[in-house]
Structures are given as C-alpha cells and as structure tokens.
Amino acid sequence: MGAYDSYEQARQAFEWELPDSYNPARDLCRKHDPDSVALRYDPDGSDETSDHLTFGEIDRRSDRLASGLAALGVDPGDRVGVVVPQRPANPITHLANWKLGAVSVPLTVLFGPDALRYRLEDSEAVAVVIDPSVREDIEAIREDCPDLKQVIELGDSDSVDGDAIAFETVLDRGESGIDIYDATPETESAIMYTSGSTGPPKGVVHSHALWLGRAAAAFNYFDRGLDDATLFTPADWAWGAALGGTLFAAWHHGCTVVGWPRESFEPTDVFACLERHDVTHTFMPPTALRMLQSVDDPAGRYDLSLEVIASAGEPMTADILEWGEAALPDVSINEFYGQTELNLCVANSGEWFEPRPESMGKPLPGYEIRVLDPETREPVETGEVGELAVKPDDRRVFFDEYLGLPEKTAAKQTDDGWFLTDDLVERDEDGYLWFVSRADDVILTKGYRVGPTEVESAVLDHPSVEQVGVVGVPDETTGEAIKAVVQPAGEPDDPDRLREEIRDLVRENLAAYEYPDHIEFADELPTTSTGKIRRKSLRESNAER
Template sequence: MTWTVMPTFEDYTQARAAFEWDLPDAFNPAVDFLRKHDDTSRTALRYEDPDSGLETYSFDDLDDRSDRLAAALAGLGVEAGDRVGAVVPQKPENPITHLANWKLGAVSVPLTVLFGRDALQYRLSDSEATAVVVDPSVRETVEEIRDECPDLEHVIELGTDDSVSGNARAFDDLLAAHDPGLEVYDATPATPSAIMYTSGSTGPPKGVRHSHALWLGRAAAAYNYFDQGLEPGETTLWTPADWAWGAALGGTLFAAWHHGCTIVGWPRDGFDPEAAYDLMARHDVDKAFMPPTALRMLMSVDDPEDRFDLSLETFASAGEPLTSEVVDWVDATFESVSVNEFYGQTELNLVVGNSDAWFDTRPGSMGKPFPGYEVRVLDPDGDEELETGEVGELAVKPGDRRVFFDEYWKLPEKTAEKQTDSGWFRTGDLVKRDADGYLWFVSRTDDVILTSGYRVGPMEVEEAILHHPDAEQAGVVGVPDETRGEAIKAYVQPATADYDPAQLREEIRDLVRERLAEYEYPQHIEFVEELPTTTTGKIQRRSLRNGGTPSDGTDD
C-alpha cells in the first residue's frame, strides 16, 4: 500500500479483514506532509493572526520556512536525536518547528502555552531539551526556569530582534539568515520523532517517546473518524484544541497535511461559540475535531445553519464520552452532519472510534476498533479475557508495533509494565463491550470508586449528572466513608446562579438513581463556581480528592 491516502472501505467488516499496515522503508514526516503532493503550491494553512488578519501558507511555503529553521538549528548545534521543545499555540511557527526538527532527525517535544511554571520546567528538564521555540506569552516563564533546565542551551522566541530581548534568539531573524535547500535526514518509520507527556494521573507525567510511524497511525485514524472524507485540495479542517494535544496535532493538523488537505489556525484564549461558527463559515470548514466541552458550548447558539453559511460534514470528538443530548442536538440541528466519537492514548495512538460511514453512532460509546488494531477486555487483575457486558481493562494490540509508542522516556520498568508477554498493551482504562461490538468507557483504573462492595466509574456518574439542565460541569470522586469504605462525592458547577441548592441536590440524586443505579448516586454534592481542569479540558479528579484546588496547568 502506498501511504499517499488511506484505502476507502464501504463496509466495516471488509475494512477489518482487508486492511494491513504497510509502512514504507524510508519515511520522514516532513517530506510526507509537504513534498509528496501533486500540487505543492496549494494552500496548506490558513492562519488568522489576531493582529494582522489572514495569512495563507502553501506546502511550498512551509517547506521553505522549515528548511530555514532546520539550518538555523543545525547552526546552533542541534543534531539528530536531540530534543527540541515547541511552546507555541495555533500559529504557523508551531508545525514549522516540528517539521524543522524532523528534517534534522531531531525529536520534538510538543508543549502547550497553558502550562504553568512547574509544568514547563519538569517537561523541558525531563526531556533534556537542548533548544525550545517559545511564544512571547511564555517567554518570561521560560527565562525564569532556564537555570533549572541544565540541558537547555537555546531559547528561540517568535518575532524579530526588535521585539525579542535578553538571551533569546529571534525566530524571524534566524529564518532570514539561512537558506532553504537543506538535505533532509534519512529517516524510517522507526526513527525517534516526538516525546509527548502523559497527564500524570498516577504520578509525575511520563514522557512517551514515539517514532515517525506515530503520524501514519494518526492519519489513518483521522481518515476513519472523519468518515473517509479527507480529499486532497478539497477538505478544510479546524479544531479549537491546542496543537500540543496529540489528537489535535497528529489527528487533525498533521493528518490534514498527510492527506493533502488544508488546516485553519486560529489562536484564541477562550472558546466563543458564535465566533467559532463564524470562523467555520468563513473558511468553509467541513471537518472539525471538537472536544465535547466545545460541542456543548456550540449548543448555546440558536439556529446555526440558518445564521451561518456552514459547509460542515463531520464533527469528530474525544476526551470524554458524548452524552445523548449532544448527539441528538447534532442530528436535530444540522441537515447532514455526523458526529463521531473516538478514543486513543498518548502511548497507543487513536485506536477505537465511530465512523458514520460504517455504522451508527451510539451516544456515549467509544465505538469499535479501527482497522489495524485488535482489542480485548481483560480481567484487571490478570490476563483472562472477560465476557460481553463485563467491566474490565481495555487491552490493544497493533498490527504493526511501530504505530505505538517506543518507550516511556528513561522509565524502562514502566515501559515493560505497559505490554503483556503476548504483545497486548494495557490501557489502564476500564470498559465493557456490548453484544454488537461497541466499547463503553467506564473509568480509569485508578479512579474507580469502591463503595459498599460495588465498583463505580466516576465518569459514568458525571455523564448522568450532566443530563440535568442546571448542571454545567461535574467531577466525581470517592471520599472516605466509615460504613461504605468510600462514598461518592460530586462537585457540580451550576449552569445558572439562580438555583435552590437543596432542590438541585435532590434532583441530581434522583436523576443518577434513575439513569444508573441506586448505589451510584452521589451521597455528597458540593456546588462550586469552577472545577479544576487539565489543559485539555478534562476534570482534575486528583485536585478534587485533595480538596478541589485550582488547576495548576498540569494534566490529571
């Protein structure tokens, strides 16, 4: 199979049987994303600068700029295998940095501008990054931690010498001082590509080192959850998610370029649903990766198809289960827009999902395994495969080992623990599979609440609470209880300031009892103005268990 586009399968069963990974012997993602297309003068990136307006970049433009940056990095002493961080929002310099790294054989470390001091320091120090490209918004933070990152030799700030001060080098001036035409590093699918950090749910964040095959795996998944509709030169994609997040970087941005499509970049501090609709209309966005929180915010806008000239065909979503209200809203609001939920991990690519082209979405379901992967539901305390309907740990086996992570950076024991002797990768996620093959997320293994002998997944309770119209967001944890062992406590962010606490508590408890089970209702409910969240919008249950402290910018 030639990795220009994914093969199209009309039937899911046929796709599962016929698809095989056939990775090329030589592969450099910078070449794949920029140079293999029939017309490299086509627009690859439409960037809306908050200050100067619209900028467009062709594949040729990005190739030229990443060549120049690669030459500049080489001049600073960056070599193959060195780690280079990128702390840049949805700006062209973000992918240009990654592309330049790979042209040198260097390893990218994607980081978000939402990280605070400690989060940035830990990741830059742990990855032993020798250089980092930063947005002006985080320059002071990086300077503050620079002495605590002993390997960090070079800080490159976006801008020119006129705007950059101190010991940082100016991104624009570095590009201007070097020429394109660099000889690209001779890479393969197994060449080290990126270190992406986990959320740190069971301790300090772990660096997950991937090879270049990662991007092929993400491009394959995107082709499926975008309903096999990524047409070169025709499809335009957008996501409000930070390009440091794997599903946005690999599953949207680089997936678009692998398939020869256009991506929209639009850095913003927050999410405004009216402005989001306007952006998608102006750029004829037809495929959007939209986290569930963003979808719920889009629901607040009345009659979007009447008010905006939309070209939307598919919403893809991940990060938390979609409630039936969201799926029903998409069906009722848009004439022909599908919504496909999918699932993946930092370590294991995007492996399970829905595709409206193949089968009906079941609200709240993770979907079915994508072609190229096998899944099992295992006993959490052993390797025994469980029966349909039983809750167990999701395990995944890829058809090609290279599309999964290579190692936890400097943690060989943790790496070994992730994979069984028979080649199955344990996800740490509890799921169940129904009779039709759909997988349903229950909880992380370390978030399970043991109450009165029952195992309760907090996400399931959270989803039930969110069915109440007066509940904007919810986080559920277990708290010590003398009788039950653990009691269920819900932190709820009300949707309005006008509510009766006693009445809302009882309505939520009744709702959970009704939707789930008697033993799953929250014995304790605390109303809060805001819940602590990770940089990707997930509830920080660890913070809630510690008393509901505000988010510090690290993932839970």
C-alpha cells in the same frame, strides 16, 4: 482504506505497509503541490488578516529553520521543545526538527512554570521555540534546565528581549532547499507527556510511524471524506488528537488546516470561524460541543460547509448527539478513542457502520481489542466490564517507551503483546465498545486528562495547606470537575480567600484548566496504611452527598 467496501472487509484485509524510508517532513509537506494551500492562518478572526500559506511556503520556511537550528548547535537526536499556539511557527518547527533529525517535544502555552520546567528538564531539551506569552515563565525556569542552551522566541530582533534569539533571525540565517534527514518509521520523532495519575507525568517516546497511524485513524473517524477537505480544531496543537489526529492527519492527506490562536472559547466566534473558512471537518471535545449548544439555530444563522465533527477526550453524552441531530441535521458526529501511548484505535464512522449514541465505536482496521479481567488478565464475557487492551497489527504505530522508565514501559504491555489502557469498558454482542470509567485516578475534564498528583503538588506549595487529595467529580458541562479536599495547616481565617489563593497558585504554576473548581476543607484526610491519600474514599464520600 478507501478501496474497501465494508468495515468487515477492511478489518480482514487491511495491513500496515510502512515504507522502509520515511520522514514526516517529506510526507506532510514536500510531497504535495507546492502551490496548494496548507494553512489558513487567522490571527484575530477576520478575512482582512487571514494569511494563506502554501505547502511550498511551509517547506521553505521549515528548511530555513532547520538549517538555522543546526547552525545553533542542534544535532540529530537532540530534543527541541515547541511552546507555540495555533500559529504557523508551530508546525514549521516540528517539520524543521524532523528535517535535521531532531525530536519534537510538543508543549502547550497553557502550562505554567512548574509544568514547563518538569517537561523541559525531563526531556533534556537543548532548545525550545516559544510564543512571547510564555517568555517570563521560560526565563524563570531557565537555570533549572541545564541542557537548555537555546531559547528561540517568535518575533524579530526588535521584539525579543534578554538572551533569547528571535525566530525571524534564525530563519534569516537558514537556507532553503536542504536535504531532509534520512529517517525510517522507527526514527525517534516526538516526546509527548501524559497527564500523570500516580506520579509525575511520563514522557511518551514515539517514532515517526506515529503520524501514519494518526492519519489512518483520522481518515476513518472523518468518514473517509478527506478529499479537498478543510479542517479546524479549537484544541491546542500540543495535544495528540489535535496535532497528529487533525493538523498533521490533514497534511498527510493534502488538506487545508485553519490555524486560529485564541485565549477563550466563544461559541459564536467558533461558528463564525467555521463559516468564514468553509470548514468541512472539525475535531472538538465534548465540552466544546456542549458550549456550542448555547447558540440558537446555528444552521440557520451561519452558512456552514460542515460535514463531520469528530470528538474525543471524554465520553460523549446523549444530549450532545440529540442537539447535533436537531441543530446540525446534515452533520455526522463521531466519537473516537485513543491514548498518548497507543494512537487512535477505536472510533465511530458513519461510512463504516451505524454509530450508536454514547458508544466509543468499534476497533479501527489495523487494531485488535480485548476486554480483560483487571486481576486475571483473562478475557471477560460479552457485556461484562473489563479493562480495554489493544494490539496493533504493526507495533511501530504505538509508543516506543516511557522516557527513562523501563519498568513502567514493561507494565504497559502483557507478555503476549497486548497494551493495557487502564480504561474500563463493556463490549456488546455487535462489537460496540462502551466506556465505563477510568481504572486509575486520571480526571477527564474540559477535553483534557488531568493527573491528580501534579495538581496536589501545586496545592501543597501553599504554606497554609497541610495535606490535599484531588479527585474528579461529575459535572454536566465539563464531564468531570476537579475537586481538592484540603487539610489546612490551621484553621483558616478566611476560607474563601484561601480557596482563591489555592486556585491562583495552580493556575500560575500548572495550566489554566488544572485548577480545582471545588475546594473543600477537612480536618483529616483518609489515608492508606503507608500514609498515601485514599482518593477512592474521597470519590465515594462525594458520591454519597
């Protein structure tokens, strides 16, 4: 896309040219100079412990892991879970899977046992590579996942207990220089899980073309400036925008990535990381950017090489852009938009056109968009609210299917090939898109999409809860906060204690970011004629206060 002189020219002339033969392990790793630095691993935030891994080292380690996994019985087409934070073993495992023809299932270490159980069982994963921090959760659910034959835990034989196999042991059994599985852009590559709005999370099946689509998008929202770039994101590498839109997008373009596993987001530490590694491009959700605002004069306090910040996950607000102009005057802040199913297809890019504060941007080259009436599916007039629909010029860069859900797969797409987003937007006369709201019940909080159904299920596990409805409510820092309206089984003796017990239950079984920030008790919840909780009524009730 660097050959195009203007956004309009790129929109008219760009075509997806996917190769007949394609394996991301070759594209993201083996095609590059083996002595070039691929990953700067910074385990505890100091130069003394940083480890620079070259593309050649990543290639050899993933070779050894691939042949080691094959020796354990992992075959082409098998699903392999990856529950590893920003450590080298994360991308090494994905590359190893693709080298032997297996399918990756990216999962976050933030998940608790219930969330892990559902996804590993639903995907029928035969093996999972895990961080030691989730060992107890995996042991607790092992019997509930009948297909899960192998658990490979990071560490050596001295540090790994139980019947898990040490990651280093699997590497030692493997060989370098293996032949990469003969794949195409249509070969199954990964299963990523949605947040789930009206039911359990759905497994989104992607082919290898996904990674090419994400790399093209990143080139645009990073202002076409990825030559000799160094990229970093604080987001977990299990998420699509971090894994595909940052880590693997960088490697497609031959760039260096900083890996920094952390348990919390401390703004001064983040700025120190950006300085220490001369980071030029970063992906940060709006919540993270709001937290960075607590640091006074970052441009004066830190010797930053930062050029572009890309942001997504929740709508960008004017305060972030105003802060950026004042605190980081030489840094572009570009919002972009995508979905687990539909790739990253709308963005602001200062190199293409003048970004407009708080807008989503414009459709990227390779995608067409429409704004449709949610009822009639007919296009609405400019300036009117409707549902965003997207059509890729090449179908393969979007998802293949929802795992085991053919009816939901069909419902995601119109008869004439437009993919529906459930996001309500406006389009202005200059072609900019403006986010209005979600059409479904998904909550956008802290940069994550949280489905209320899974949270409600976790809250209902408390014996003192009769019924619950979970909704998102406005929050200045996180965009939305999670609120649970609980109908207790009886009058609680200690309401505050019950609130904390409910929060702890959700934290332990789902993910730390999914616990309800606010818990309200009610004698009765609004329901439909079929007995379902009316979340819309709960949101309206909250707005009236």
